[in-house]
Amino acid sequence: MSKKISRADFLKTSATGLAAMTVVPGNVMGAAFGHKAPSDKLNIAGVGVGGRGAAVLSDVSDENIVALCDTDWNYAKGTFNRYAKAQRFWDWREMYDKIGNQIDAVVCGTPDHTHALVSSTAMELGKHIYCEKPLTHSVYESRLLTKLAAEKGVATQMGNQGSSGEGVQKVCDWIWNGEIGEVTRVDAFTDRPIWPQGLMRPSQVDPIPDTLNWDLFLGPAQYRPYNKIYQPWNWRGWWDFGTGALGDMACHILHPVFKALQLGYPTKVQGSSTALLTDCAPQAQMVTYVFPARGKKDKVKLPEVTVTWYDGGLTPPRPEGLEPGKSLNDQGGGAIFYGTKDTLVCGCYGVNPYLLSGREPKVPARARKVELSHGKDWVRACKENKENRTLTNSDFSEAGPFNEMVVMGVLGVRLQGLNKTLEWDGANMRFTNIGPDETIRIMIEDGFSVNDGHPTFNKTYTDPINAQQFAAEMIKHNYRDGWKLCDMPK
Helix, strand or coil: CCCCCCHHHHHHHHHHHHHCCCCCCCCCCCHHHCCCCHHHCCEEEEECCCCHHHHHHHHCCCCEEEEEECCECCCCHHHHHHCCCCEEECCHHHHHHHHHHHCCEEEECCCHHHHHHHHHHHHHCCCEEEECCCCCCCHHHHHHHHHHHHHHCCCEEECCHHHHCHHHHHHHHHHHCCCCCCEEEEEEEECCCCCCCCCCCCCCCCCCCCCECHHHHHCCCCCCCCCCCCCCCHHHHECCCCCHHHHHHHHHHCHHHHHHCCCCCCCEEEEEECCCECCECCCCEEEEEEECCCCEECCEECCCEEEEEECCCCCCCCCCCCCCCCCCCCCCEEEEEEECCCEEEEEHHHCCCEECCCCCCCCCCCCCCCCCCHHHHHHHHHHCCCCCCCCCCCCHHHHHHHHHHHHHHHHHHHCHHHCCCEEEECCCCEECCCCCCCEECCEEEEEEEEECCEEEEEEEECCCEEHHHHHHHHHCCCCCCCCCCCCCCC
16 A cells, blocks of 8 residues: 655755755756756845945846845946845945845955955855955955955855956966976056045044945944045045955956965065155055965966056056067056966956967966856856855855965055064964064155245145054054954864
8 A cells, every 4th residue: 555645744844855955057047048947046135335335236136136236326226127026225234133144145346455254154145156356455354355255165256357357367378288387477557546645634624324224324433524526436445445446456357366376375575666655645655465385286387476566657668679669558458477488468457368488378278267247147056955065256265365475465565664574474464574663654644835936845644654563553453342253264
C-alpha cells in the first residue's frame, strides 16, 4: 500500500529540496527571450542615489529596486521619480532597521567618508554590497571591509568599472606573459580635479535647504556649519568628506598597475603638492610609492617597483619613443609601465593599451574576461552560491588592499611637512619612522595683499601638531558621537 502524503509533508519536502538548489540559470527561466522570473531578481537598496549611485542603479535596474536613501532629496529626486515604487529614507540606518529583511543587496554611492559605515553594516546583515570608489576614506576602513567581506561570504564590488574592461585584462595578459619584461617603474596621472580644490575653509554660514539633512550628510565627520560649496558634488575636494583627485581617479588609473604587478602593501611613500591647507585637498599633488619584490607571476619576475602619481595638471615625463604630439591622456589620465624589454602605455580605466615598440602581442588569456557590465557582473555574483562563486573583478579581497594603497597616498601628501620619505608597516597599519615628538604645521589661511605695489604674503598656520597622533587619526578615524564601526574581524 502506498504511503499517503499530507499537504504539510509535501510542502516540507519541497522546501527542503528548493533550499538545496542554487540560482536557476537565466536561460532556463527564459531570460534569453527577454523574460526574467520575479524569483530570479534581487531586491536592491540604494544609499546615496543622486550621483554615481544613480548610474549604478541604472545598470542593475532590471532587478527590483526596493528602497532609496539619500540626505539630499533634491539631488536625488530624479532617481526617486524613476523608481517611484521604492521606499524612501533619509537615514540608511532606519532603512536597514525597518525593511532590512526585504533587502538582498545594497548599492552605496555616498560621499567617501560614509562608505565604510554603510557597507560594513550591510555586510553584517548578510547583504551583498556594491560600493563606489574609493572603497573607503581610510586605511583601517579598507582593512575592515576586506576582512568582513571574507567573514560574511557576500558578493562585493568596488565601483572602478574599468576593472571589468578589456583593457585591464589585456594589460595583465601582456605583463604576465613577460612581453615587456620586469617592471621597475610606473608613472600615472589624471587631469582631475574638475571640482574646486586648494581652498580655505569658508567662514560664511549658508541657510540649509529644506531638502537637505545636513547632520546626516556629515555623518561621522566632525560638525561644521553648512556652506553651499560642500555639496552635492564638491565634497570630493574636502578632506573630511572626500579624498581629492587621488582618491577619485587613482582607483581607475592605478588598478591595472596594482593588479598586473600584484602590488600588495607599499613600504615607502612620499607626497608633495601645491599649497597644503587644513581642510581642502591641494590643487595639484605628486605621490611616490615603493613596493618590495613580490616573487613571480606566470612568466615574469616582480622586482621592487616605484610607482609615481601626478594630478592637478602635473604630468610625468614623456617616455622615450613616444610619438611627438601624441597625448598620454586617454579618457582622463593614463599609466606608463617601464619594463626591461618594452614600455606599455594605457589610458584611464586601463583602456587602449599599447607598446611603444609598436608590437601587438598575441598571448594566452590569463586574466578573467568579464562578459557583462560591471554592475551586472556583481549581480551575477550575488546570485551564485558563495562556495563556488566566481569573484567579481573588483571584489573586496582585491579592492580593499588596493584602496589601502590609494589612501596611503593621501597620508603621504598630508604628512609632507615632515620632509622625509615615510616608511610603512602595512600588516600593522602604521608608520615606523615618525618619532613621538615630531610635529607638523599646516596652513589655515593663504593670505595675500599688495601694499605700495609690493606683494605681501600673509600665511597663517596651525600650532605644532603631534605627527604621530595626526597620522593615527588619518589611518583610523575617530568618528563623531553617535557613529561607530563594527569590530575588526579576527
